Amino acid sequence: MELVFFVLLTLLSTPCNSKSKPSNGFSVDIFHRDSPLSPFYDPSLNHTEIVLRAAMRSISRSYNLDKVETKLITNNGEYLMKMFIVTPLVESFLIVDTGSDLIWIQCQPCVNCFLQFTPIFDTMKSSTYEKLPCSFHPCRVLPSAYCAVSGDCRYLL
Structure with missing residues (x-):
């Protein structure tokens, strides 16, 4: 109990500074696929339906644990990030893939493209x-x- 109190006191007494040091990296905001910020957000779903859909996505992913590939399916990710990529800037919603360090995006020309909410990236315009x-x-x-x-x-x- 004393240790918990000490840790809590230490955390509460640590100064919070809103200024951050400049870095050479970047940061992005991620949000859940059922968030109002998501292009997949469906305001007509109730809490139970949202939980059931999440469970079904989780079960579906468990069938592919032995594969070393990233599926580009627009409704098969829990967390998304909105990112502007390349020059000129193109807004894209990307599925956060914790299994690799790559960003997957559809590019023109695209033969079997899946439906997406943002324009397909055109390499010729970049x-x-x-x-x-x-x-x-x-x-x-x-x-x-x-x-x-x-x-x-x-x-x-």
């Missing part, structure tokens, strides 16, 4: 888009990645 070379580590280790004749890394879903 001044900062770059193709990844075949020497890129994930290109060598992901089962769905391959090296194109042009020398750039491709990934199939």
